[in-house]
Amino acid sequence: MTLPEHARDFARSPGLPRVIALAAVIGLCGVPAAWLLLNLIQGFTNLFFYQTLSFAPRSPAHHTLGVAVIALPVIGGLIVGAMARFGSDKIRGHGIPEAIEAILFGKSRMSPRVAVLKPLSSGIVIGSGGPFGAEGPIIMTGGAIGSLIAQHFHLSAAERKTLLVAGATAGMTAVFGTPVAAVLLAVELLLFEWRPRSLLPVIVACAVAGFARPLLLDAGPLFPMATPAVAPIAVLSCLIAGVCAGLLSAGMSRALYAIEDAFHKLPVHWMWWPAIGGLAVGIGGYFEPRALGVGYDVIADLLAGHFTLHAALALLLVKALIWAIALGSCTSGGVLAPLLMIGAGLGTLLAPVLPGGDITLWALVCMAATLAGVLGAPLTAIVFALGLTHDVNALLPLLLTCGVSYGVTIWIMPRSIMTEKIARRGRHIHREYGVDPLERLHVGELMTREPEALDANLPIDDAAQKAFGPAQRHRAYPVVDASRAVLGMVDRQALTQAKVRGLRTLGELYGVNPPLVALPSETARIVSARLAAHHLERLPVVSDAVSRRLVGIISRSDLVKPAEHWRAEEEVRERMLHIGRRRR
Helix, strand or coil, X not given: CCCCCCCCCCCCCCCHHHHHHHHHHHHHHHHHHHHHHHHHXXXXXXXXXXXXXXXXXXXXXXXXXXXXXXXXXXXXXXHHHHHHHHCCHHHCECCHHHHHHHHHHCCCCCCHHHHHHHHHHHHHHHHCCCCXXXXXXXXXXXXXXXXHHHCCCCCCHHHHHHHHXXXXXXXXXXXXXXHHHHHHHHHHHHXXXXXXXXXXXXXXXXXXXHHHHXXXXXXXXXXXXXCCCCCCCHHHHHHHHXXXXXXXXXXXXXXXXXXXXXXXXXXXXXXXHHHHHHHXXXXXXXXXXXXXXXXXXXXXXXXXXXXXXXXHHHHHHHHHHHHHHHHHCCCECECHHHHHHHHHHHHHHHHHHCCCCCHHHHHHHHHHHHHHXXXXXXXXXXXXXXXXXXXXXXXXXXHHHHHHHHHHHHHHCCCCHHHHHHHCCCCCCCCCCCCCHHHHCEHHHHXXXXXXXXXXXXXXXXXXXXXXXXXXXXXXXXXXXXXXXXXXEEEHHHHHHHHHHCCCEHHHHCCCCCCCCECCCCEHHHHHHHHHHCCCCEEEEECCCCXXXXXXXXXXXXXXXXXXHHHHHHHCCCCCCCCCCCCC
């Protein structure tokens, strides 16, 4: 049996080549955008902590300001609060929830202000000591670049979404050098689908950004390391580490939004919140300077096992506390780098009691597992850790630990840190997705064949008596000409109006415009959308768009049929194999 041409594994999108070409351009733009953001962070760090105009990489932990360091995050918060109030409030937050909201509820439209103000505000916040990373801001900035480029072309909202996500993930690739993890982030957090029309442009954008990255930024992994091979007993350690990372993830998420709720109760305008959060950052940074700023050097030391247990515990507590307070104040900054540091600190603390691996392994796997739990994106976390370190020996522990952490958080948390903010605005996001039965089935498989039709030459009165008299079987009928070409559908109301207008035959009801029809090769999803858009109950199915020869009828009741198969798979439980004693 030969299947028809439309029965394909994946749908073909005619506009895909153009979207891929635009994605390549956007991927190239992601590298200078990341370079600019990182230099803004370095420039403001030098300006705030060392009072010099320089873009040289320097850690804020080495400052000599003493107690005066407490004022720096406050100043940064005041500036960014004013930028958000008088510039654009879209720069508030860590970027990923805002990108998701633009995708799902804003037709993937972002403003030029966001593209300019988001990296500038993030540079000021992080440069003044904010305990954040560059990934959230670059995701928002890259997404804004992709959206702005897309808005200059005649594209659908779905195509704009693809290019927005392409820009966001290209920026992440440029910052971290992890193109595969960026693609998985798109799949698990941003695209809300798995289709070639969206996946291919994102892959191209990330690949282009990865190839172009060495032109402006350092090549190679951010934290190169090689852990020794693990012993079989490590499976138990991975389970323990995963549970601990999951509980830590859930605890941080709950703490963050409890703090944000507290800020909402303050009797001051939200413009002042970042400065109040900055005060907590400054105090924490005074006692633990290494908790300030992005802290990539601190993460590298944790992964290398250079921290004592006491130092790791102090860093973990201070970093987690000031991160939650600062982010709860709705300032501008990313979450990935702080989560990496907090997770690596957890691994350092657990390493002495976890057999089967050394301190570097547990710092790495707990770092990734914390990320998996907080984001609700285990595949991204696993591949992200591999991309950051190129440590293939850690793949198996990463897989199990991240999986356990993910399982713990989805069991005890209704939403992730990425979607909770959106949910608080009254918008629910369902992150599970599978193959839609309406996408899998075509009209030709569901339609009613050989339907009853009315001849176009039939008088109006005869049609009313024949179709809508005592023997009426359907609510509407297709009207066809001598060659069985469909002219349209007719119901009782249309016949009543035809009598009022003085029409004589059914054919006079229809003009030259082609009727709404369905094709056997169209998916049930496409036709269901057409029915909904035009408020119809049924459509005639024609052999092709040219001849319009009637071959069937598709109705809303036909489109419900796939749900029965879904119900049987999901809800009907039965024992298929029976093993018992043989009776004699």
